[in-house]
Amino acid sequence: MREIHWQNPFCGGDGGNTCIQVGFAADGTPVLRETARPNESLTTTREGLRNFVEAAKRGELDHLV
Template sequence: MTVHNWQKSSYSGDAANCIYVAATPDGTIKLRESDDPGTVITTTPDNLRAFVLGVKAGEFDHLAR
């Protein structure tokens, strides 16, 4: 089993609802939630970058209301 170096945002603090990310040796990015750590999403750096830019631009603000 591969051990990932999971990183959580400093904005999460000690909250139970956190999203973690990890870079893998093959260049992909893994994402998981603290409340369901067994479910892991794999994406590419380009796809993650596009998503983060969309979040910063407010494209998903309607989902957080």
């Protein structure tokens, strides 16, 4: 598997049981994973990640939680 440079995890208020990490592969591809499942990941594009973050900021994903 290619090397991924992971950022510090973003954890919920449940004592760290729901942590999400964002990382970037050597070619710049954004990768997401749950720290509880480090061998499973999701890749996207920078534009896809940007659109997701911006939608979350606008509250468009609130119905999912």
